[in-house]
Amino acid sequence: MIANLSTYETVQAAHVKVWFKAGPALKFPKNGGACIKYKDKQIAVFNFTRQGTWYACQNLCPHKMEMVLSRGMIGEEDMQPKVACPLHKNTFSLKTGENLNGSLDAIATYPVKIEDDFVYVGFAD
Amino acid sequence: MKTIIVVGNGMVGYKFCEKIAAKEESENFKIIVFGEEPRAAYDRVHLSEFFGNRDAKALELAPASWYAENNIELVVNERVTDIHRKTKTITTGSDKEYKYDYLVLATGSSPFVPPINGVEKEGVFVYRTIEDLEAMLGYAEKIKAAKPNGRAAILGGGLLGLEAGKAVMDMGLEPHVVEFAPKLMPRQLDSRSSNVLQLTLENIGINIHLGKATNRILGDGAITGMDFGEDDSLEVDMLVVSAGIRPRDELGKTCNLAMGVRGGIVVNDRMQTSDPNIYAIGEVALYNQMIYGLVAPGYEMAEVAVNQIIENNEVLMSSEIDMSTKLKLIGVDVASFGVPYMPAEKGLSIIYENKTKGLYKRINVSLDGKTLLGGIMVGDAEDYSILHQMYLNNIPLPDNAEELIVGTRGEGGSAFGSAMDLPDTAVICSCEAVTKGAVCCSVIDDGNETVKDVAKATKATTGCGGCKPMVADLVKESLKTLGKTVKESICEHFDYSRQELFDIVKLKGIQDYDQLLDEVGKGHGCEVCKPAAASIFASIYNETANRQETIQDSNDRYLANIQRNGTYSVVPRVAGGEISPKQLMALGRIAKKYDLYTKITGGQRIDMFGAKLHELPLIWEELIAEGFETGQAYGKSLRTVKSCVGSTWCRYGMDESVSFAIEIENRYKGIRSPHKFKGGVSGCIRECAEARCKDFGFIAVEGGWNVYVGGNGGATPRHAELLAEKVDKETAIKYVDRFMMFYIKTAPPLTRTAAWLEKLEGGITYLKNVVINDSLGIVDELDTDMQNFVNTYKCEWKEAVETPEIRERYTHFINSDEPDDNIEFVSLREQKMPKEWA
16 A cells, blocks of 8 residues: 555544544653554554653655654654654654644644543544 | 835835835835736745645745735736826726836746747746646646656756756656757856756756757647757657746837837836836846846845935945856756856866766966956855855955865865955845845844844845855854854753763763753753764763663664665674675575665675564564674664775785774774764775775774774765874774764764864864873773773664563554555565655
8 A cells, every 4th residue: 555645634633533542551652653553544643751742643754655753753842842754854743733844744633642541543534 | 195106026026115115214105016916926036846835825925914014005916008107107907097106117027938830839838937837737747647658848958947857857757958058057057067967967867958959849739749850859748948038028118118129128227217217127127238037136126226216316236246146956056156157368267077976166267366257066066155255255365276166185274264254245145135244243233143033133044045054154253253152052952062961961970861851951852952862871871772762863763774665774783894604695594584675885784675664673683693783874873894805815915904893893883972983994005995084094004003083985075184103903992992982072963073073173183182192181081981882882683682672662553563554665676675756
């Protein structure tokens, strides 16, 4: 299967139809990312331990269409949480998906919640 | 209140509005600006970026609301059709009439389409507006849907034509640039630089056809090819015409303003046309019998017109217009300034050409050798700004003028001196006409301390951006004159340099990144400070990359090099390049088993590509079982110590370079440093190991080893400098130990030893004093620290394979054992490689 950008659309918390159980929170690296599979999607999930928050976005970097964002470093710039793609260090806001250091397309972001030490990612399909 | 009507809302029309709005006198004027495009003014210089992002908004010079906020009435989608000079009125396409006191014509130009038979056929485009680009994109989609190998030609090999070539390549069409002249960018380049540029572009995949006159456009309705006569033709599916510009001067003609023979509205040095109440600026204006197709002169014309209208009469247009340009064309630097080429009797040229590297540099100096007349740079235009300034300000040339383009030899230092040597009147940013004085004042008098703030205050760098490096230098130097040190802080999260952080971690005994951030940083870190901190922890505690894996750069986090398609390459250590047949077979067997592409590296190792994340521990496990360990090819750490075969086999060999290389590679393996570092050992002065382009190198000579440090291959090559002569092996190692430790402790992040040594005050002499004569009294500490590194080495692969929690990191999905099904390979010479990037 070849990655298709149109597979990924941002989901707002209010529009979640399915809370997908992605795995135990402990399996996710602290202050880093890991990837989960949901149907035909690859989703990068970030455990931003320092902030005490979780984020999720497409694993696909829109620059060169490779499934790598979960392996990027996370951080923050002007209070905006971000991930840096490991291929060319393009940075994307984990809140809005916006490309912070260039003019690439925004990436899709997804809501995350933790219940009973499990990570759930919200999808609209 | 008087009325100013501006006809044309392109870059220059907009600049006029911006400049007049900034004047107090603007209150006395009612300003109306007409644009015939559907949107407000946008940045046409960066038009080709639209292909990348399809974002017209990103090109906006100001939002539509800006005009209202500045009391300027903007009328878009409306064409001015007539000027009635007697009544001082204009009429528009929708038959409205407006009265003016001053009329400013900024109608610009239109693409010149040569009268070629068939040029009206479907599939022929010009390259000027966002709408043109949208139409091209739509047509390219149609071609691609119909056939797999669509081709597009560009008529014209000038600046814009080459950009268009890249644009059609990005659309997925095979690009062909067709130029009438025998060279590319005929106005800016000589034929040798054109050759160098042509080679570089052809390597990227842009086909170049020079000296071709197009007779006819072929095809029935839609274009199918171009006919050059005499049975010479080119099949194409689309054509973009980029053959120059023609001034949009029809308004001037119909109201009888004085015109140039070949078009353009004649203006004087006040930008007035033959009617003193009508001004013409930008590409419609004929000044000094020339049309200037660059944005900087257009902006200057806008400035002059504004001043004339507010009766500030002494601001006049410069009598000589600088047509210098620098641009990054398709990733290739191209610059030309002053007189780029000239007949031999006018001056002398110094030319440097290196076709293998795609480099060409030429400077033209006056016959007396005292002044710079102009020049050309292709492939590397880093020194353009300073050369351009030398040219503009008539700065006397140094004695060895060739050093301006080939660099200085021997002792370090630059032939240029500093940007501070320029006169205050030197124009640094020609787009916005900002002088050196203005930049420095903005720092010294107005307290702006960053390039960003200076740009905001002065507008310098906000045009084409070419002057950024020079502005950065000026800001830095101006701060120094205030006694302020320019802090080389790592990023917004730490107000410290790497060296300061190094000391803090060591003295406070800080153990991990979170603690560091909490105690001396702010916020939550980023991809810049995290790896810098990781390097510091590694240098102080010799911890492996496995402990704090999420602050490591991606490669260190997974102990392998991420490659184009997100798979990894694996490089085991092959110390000194010596490898037994048995080990070779083991590598071959493992690579075959996991279907890896293999290649001998430049550093005498074997690189195995295409491993998926989950395969990494499996591959390492087998390699470890065969006696291999990690080569740290991913780390900012020792890569290889290259060696020649030395006295064991070579008939010239003076000493055993292989044994020495193996010893030294094993000594420094795994050590983390500010950047990667490499070594070389040559058995005689023939230097087959190329030890002098390495961070450290040993060369066997009669009576011992010569020790060299601070060399560099790569993008900015530099020969290593001699640290000690004819010393024995133990002494050689001791000196390099100290050199390396001193570098590790003091260099900024991502700085190779060559750059570090270049910036070290006192250079090699100072370094000799520190590591040989112990002038700082620190060599005991350096020795101990290095020995501690050597004693505590651990193989990170082994650690990862044997520790279940670490090994668990190597799965693509947290919730599935499936591998990444996105990865695709294609075959190449009986091996595999990643599919092309879209």
